[in-house]
Structures are given as C-alpha cells and as structure tokens.
Amino acid sequence: MKGIYIILSFAFVTATVSCNEVKRKPSNIYMPDMAYSRAYETYADRDSSIFTADESERGTKIFYNNRPVDGTVARGEEMPFHIAKDANGDTTNYHASKMVVSPIQSLSETELIEAERLYLINCGICHGSNLDGNGPLYKGGDGPYAAKPATLVGDVKYETMPEGQMFYSVAYGKGQMGSYASQLSRKQRWQVIAYIKHKQKEAKVDTAPAAVAKAN
Numbered sequence: 001m002k003g004i005y006i007i008l009s010f011a012f013v014t015a016t017v018s019c020n021e022v023k024r025k026p027s028n029i030y031m032p033d034m035a036y037s038r039a040y041e042t043y044a045d046r047d048s049s050i051f052t053a054d055e056s057e058r059g060t061k062i063f064y065n066n067r068p069v070d071g072t073v074a075r076g077e078e079m080p081f082h083i084a085k086d087a088n089g090d091t092t093n094y095h096a097s098k099m100v101v102s103p104i105q106s107l108s109e110t111e112l113i114e115a116e117r118l119y120l121i122n123c124g125i126c127h128g129s130n131l132d133g134n135g136p137l138y139k140g141g142d143g144p145y146a147a148k149p150a151t152l153v154g155d156v157k158y159e160t161m162p163e164g165q166m167f168y169s170v171a172y173g174k175g176q177m178g179s180y181a182s183q184l185s186r187k188q189r190w191q192v193i194a195y196i197k198h199k200q201k202e203a204k205v206d207t208a209p210a211a212v213a214k215a216n
C-alpha cells in the first residue's frame with residue numbers, strides 16, 4: 001500500500017515538473033552532434049554549420065560539410081593537392097592543374113572494384129553507370145538536373161583531359177557540379193579518376209577492332 005503512495009506522489013511530481021514552461025532556447029548545448037542531426041547536404045558550404053555565433057540561428061542550420069584541418073595528412077592519405085582553387089572568373093590554376101600527375105597510376109583488381117563502387121555512389125547518378133554523361137538525374141534532359149554532365153567515355157574532350165585537371169574539378173567543383181572534397185578523400189578522388197581513365201582505355205580497346213574492320 002505504501003508503495004502505491006510513493007509511486008503516485010512520484011508521478012504527481014513528475015507531471016508537475018514536466019508541465020513547466022518548455023525551454024525552447026537552451027543556453028548551452030552539450031554535444032550538439034547529439035542535439036541536431038548532421039544531415040549531409042552536398043552543396044552546403046562550410047560556413048553554414050550548426051556552430052553559428054548568432055544565437056537566434058542556433059539549431060536552424062544543420063548542414064555539415066567539415067573537412068580535415070588544413071595542412072594535416074591522415075594516415076594512408078595521399079599528399080595534398082598543391083594547386084589552390086582559382087578566384088572567381090580566373091582559370092589560371094584550372095589550367096595549371098593539367099601538369100599534376102596522379103599518384104595512382106594503376107589499380108589492382110580489388111582497388112578497381114572499390115573505385116567503381118565509389119564512382120557509382122558519387123558520380124553515376126549524373127555521369128551514368130557506363131560513364132556516358134546520361135545518368136538518371138539527367139536522363140537526356142528529361143531528368144530533374146538541367147545541366148548536362150560530362151560524357152566521360154565517348155567524348156574526346158574528356159578522354160584527353162589530364163587526370164590532374166579532372167582532380168581539380170572533382171575537388172573544387174566545375175560549373176553546376178559541386179565539390180566532392182568532403183565526400184571523398186584525396187586518395188578516393190584519385191582512385192575514381194583512375195577508374196574513369198581505365199574505363200576510357202577499355203572503351204578504346206573495345207572499339208578499335210570495329211574501326212579497323214570499317215577501314216578494311
């Protein structure tokens with residue numbers, strides 16, 4: 001019997017306390033990662049993080065696009081790309097990036113499978129699973145994405161594009177394509193580019209006999 005009174009009074013106290021005014025603006029957030037979901041927004045920039053100084057905006061911005069601290073190199077990661085992003089309207093560094101040689105010149109069979117996986121997750125939706133620049137987001141112009149993605153296999157412009165320049169575009173973005181620097185490590189970006197180069201070579205080998213047959 002006594003137990004029931006204790007439980008009832010405990011429930012009463014809880015109900016009274018929880019009916020107090022709801023605190024909508026906590027003064028300090030302990031572990032904001034847990035308070036707000038860290039939604040991955042591809043094109044959100046780094047400044048629109050939840051850690052905003054403006055109190056009124058706290059919690060309204062849930063983008064997360066954090067990158068490793070500048071100048072640090074993670075274990076197993078490739079060395080930093082020494083070419084900086086061009087200022088708006090400038091293309092000097094974009095052209096200079098042609099000279100950068102990829103640290104990944106060939107992929108083992110397992111690396112190729114991994115690079116293909118990364119490509120299909122991050123790039124295939126626009127560039128197409130067979131790299132024809134016609135992924136489901138573009139769908140020959142009928143898709144929701146209006147900009148034509150580069151035809152990575154089948155267009156000489158991209159087949160002759162140096163890997164360093166591809167890296168520049170994947171790291172900093174190009175036209176309507178955003179940067180992939182926060183989604184893929186440098187090593188993964190170079191791997192995906194090696195995969196593209198591999199597919200371009202493969203397509204050349206496939207079409208070469210047909211071309212010879214035509215010439216005869």
Ligand code: HEC
Nearest residue numbers: 122123126147148149150166169170174175176177180192
């Ligand atoms: C949301 C769609 C989209 C996704 C996803 C995407 N791209 Fe692109 N990509 C584009 C568009 C559009 C262009 C053409 C940009 C231009 O020339 O203005 C392009 C261009 C390129 C180019 C040519 C860049 C140049 O300098 O002309 C390369 C290389 C490329 N993409 C590689 C990738 C890789 C690798 C990935 C995955 C990590 C990827 N893209 C993901 C839309 C996309």
